[in-house]
Amino acid sequence: MMGRDAGRLSLILLFMPFALWIGLLIVLPQLGIGYVSLREKVGINQYEFGFKNYADFISEPIYRNTLLRTAWMSILVTALALIAGFPVAYYIAKIAKTRSRAALFLMCLIPLWVSDLVRAYGWIVLLRETGVISTALVSIGLISQPIEMLYTDMTVIIGLVYTVILFMIVPLVSTLQGMDDALLEAGYNLGGSRFTVFRRIIVPYAMPGIVAGSIITFMLTAGSYLTPVLLGGKNSSWFTEQIYNQFITRYNWEAGATFGVLLLLFTSLVVWLGLLLTGQSLATTVAKD
Amino acid sequence: MYDLSCSGLTKRFGPFTAVSDVSLDIPSGSFFSILGPSGCGKTTLMRMIAGFESPSEGDIKIKGESVVATPPNKRNVKMVFQHLALFPMMSVGENIAYGLRCRGEKRGAIGAKVAGILDRVGLPGTEDKRIDQLSGGQKQRIAIARCMVLEPDVLLLDEPLGALDLKLREHMKIELKLLQNQFETTFLYITHDQSEALVMSDQVAVMNAGRFEQIGSPKELYDAPVSGFVAGFVGDSNCLTGTIATVDGADARVRLDDGGELIGRVADRSGPGDAVEVFLRPEALSLGAGGATTLPGTVDSLLFNGANSRVLVKLATGQMLEVADPAQSGGGAVGDTVTVSFQPERARVFARRGA
Ligand SMILES: Nc1ncnc2c1ncn2[C@@H]1O[C@H](COP(=O)(O)OP(=O)(O)OP(=O)(O)O)[C@@H](O)[C@H]1O
Numbered sequence A: 001m002m003g004r005d006a007g008r009l010s011l012i013l014l015f016m017p018f019a020l021w022i023g024l025l026i027v028l029p030q031l032g033i034g035y036v037s038l039r040e041k042v043g044i045n046q047y048e049f050g051f052k053n054y055a056d057f058i059s060e061p062i063y064r065n066t067l068l069r070t071a072w073m074s075i076l077v078t079a080l081a082l083i084a085g086f087p088v089a090y091y092i093a094k095i096a097k098t099r100s101r102a103a104l105f106l107m108c109l110i111p112l113w114v115s116d117l118v119r120a121y122g123w124i125v126l127l128r129e130t131g132v133i134s135t136a137l138v139s140i141g142l143i144s145q146p147i148e149m150l151y152t153d154m155t156v157i158i159g160l161v162y163t164v165i166l167f168m169i170v171p172l173v174s175t176l177q178g179m180d181d182a183l184l185e186a187g188y189n190l191g192g193s194r195f196t197v198f199r200r201i202i203v204p205y206a207m208p209g210i211v212a213g214s215i216i217t218f219m220l221t222a223g224s225y226l227t228p229v230l231l232g233g234k235n236s237s238w239f240t241e242q243i244y245n246q247f248i249t250r251y252n253w254e255a256g257a258t259f260g261v262l263l264l265l266f267t268s269l270v271v272w273l274g275l276l277l278t279g280q281s282l283a284t285t286v287a288k289d
Numbered sequence B: 001m002y003d004l005s006c007s008g009l010t011k012r013f014g015p016f017t018a019v020s021d022v023s024l025d026i027p028s029g030s031f032f033s034i035l036g037p038s039g040c041g042k043t044t045l046m047r048m049i050a051g052f053e054s055p056s057e058g059d060i061k062i063k064g065e066s067v068v069a070t071p072p073n074k075r076n077v078k079m080v081f082q083h084l085a086l087f088p089m090m091s092v093g094e095n096i097a098y099g100l101r102c103r104g105e106k107r108g109a110i111g112a113k114v115a116g117i118l119d120r121v122g123l124p125g126t127e128d129k130r131i132d133q134l135s136g137g138q139k140q141r142i143a144i145a146r147c148m149v150l151e152p153d154v155l156l157l158d159e160p161l162g163a164l165d166l167k168l169r170e171h172m173k174i175e176l177k178l179l180q181n182q183f184e185t186t187f188l189y190i191t192h193d194q195s196e197a198l199v200m201s202d203q204v205a206v207m208n209a210g211r212f213e214q215i216g217s218p219k220e221l222y223d224a225p226v227s228g229f230v231a232g233f234v235g236d237s238n239c240l241t242g243t244i245a246t247v248d249g250a251d252a253r254v255r256l257d258d259g260g261e262l263i264g265r266v267a268d269r270s271g272p273g274d275a276v277e278v279f280l281r282p283e284a285l286s287l288g289a290g291g292a293t294t295l296p297g298t299v300d301s302l303l304f305n306g307a308n309s310r311v312l313v314k315l316a317t318g319q320m321l322e323v324a325d326p327a328q329s330g331g332g333a334v335g336d337t338v339t340v341s342f343q344p345e346r347a348r349v350f351a352r353r354g355a
């Protein structure tokens, strides 16, 4: 009896920090946001409950389009991060020698030591009209006058891919590392070409990593603020910017909260659709083993 | 014509030679085993045949044509891997269909072939099972079916029974032999377990440190080993060390290191004064007088194992000898004084290894 009680107590104690973290930092604020979003302002310090804030959002095309655009660009960033990250992850997990593996992995982590802000300014220093790249191109005579490379969608996408690619690489490396080389050899031995082995063996095997990486990358991108705002400038039209405007600039907490809830719902919907379309489920991929 | 022949095959990894000057010819439809201790280069040899390693020297021919320049996915040799390497994300049916689809066969034909091969390996109707729903022995048969459905010229098997428990291994030994008979395909089987090699094979090559020591039928290897390594590795043997005192025709009088003398048959070119090993099969020894050599000792313990029972005799000079005792007569009780005797032709004398 003593043993079981002690066991239960230690389980509760172990679980406590996690429960507190989830409860205080995620569930509670989210409930608060949800509550605020359902509050309509009818007068000074007078509120009613209703869906007016949501109706406002739907009737305003700018908001709608910004949300769609954010989702679309985030999907693009996720796809690019997957395409660029897969070879890197494959190299680290399967081709690199065991000794250099740790070093390579660490090199992927280095950008994390620098804050988001500094990294974004790094890009600005490189890409602006008077920046390093433009000046260098002019001085070697490839272009006749400086060009502005900031404040385009392209720049925002590149900057975002650079920021989130690590979160694609890490889960990919860990799934690919579990793959027995004999599977690949069996794939060739039974007559598969390189492409067949890649498509029918490597990709399905890496699927849990691909799904996990894509979800993390997509959520991080859709919820990011600094990179799109700094690299995209005024025309970045990122949805988080709208939320910021409502909360801080306009001091319209009700609309801001509504946007926050909508962002969460919409990104969850996209993830769900993505899983559905690729025939994956959270249980069989992320939670596998 | 030979289904598979290798000549002078050598593989070096840097300064280390893993396979050295190996030649073999495997006739069509036979069961050929390569038997050797762990690390002797068996897998390396097989990987060269499958095309995953390129030989440093030598040639590999399949059905008479050199395949050294052929990539692995174009060679018609299929391989059952040491840990099977079934594709975990595919069902049983998809695993078997994989090779057929790579070959670009029609969907309808694939379904029929998959069902047919599952029938032949005794697992009909398991197409939709997942790999992790199969038992060890079933996985084994799926791995073989996945290769055999492609009708390879040669099937390579790399210690496929290594991961199974003893009981299943005994069973699969017989099963494999039956499958090979049924498919009439050439099997090249790798193992470090001499009983697997002896039971299943038409021909066995004994491999040691990258070289072939002897190629022959299981009976030849057992009855007429050409080296001390083969004598010690194939079948059970008692091994006594000593020095040749005198040679009389084929027989030699050997003075044992721990004391005592025996008469044995010289099986290589050892002469007087050479350090040698004497190999005695348990069934060549008998308790009681009657052989040319008799060694006194006491019964140390009785090892009961049905028809395979042994008596462990401690000689007066301290060495232990296993003596076969198929009648389980027990040879008396522990501590009894006994005499071990044998005829000279049953004692094989080889130059001492590494000496
Ligand atoms: N790629 C490689 N690079 C360097 N050495 C290797 C390589 N592959 C194998 N070896 C060496 O070659 C030798 C033979 O290896 P191999 O795998 O062929 O042994 P094996 O007979 O199959 O052993 P086991 O019965 O344990 O499977 C070993 O000493 C191994 O260390």
Ligand SMILES: [Mg+2]
Pocket (backbone or CB within 6 Å): B042, B043, B044, B082, B158
């Ligand atoms: Mg091996």
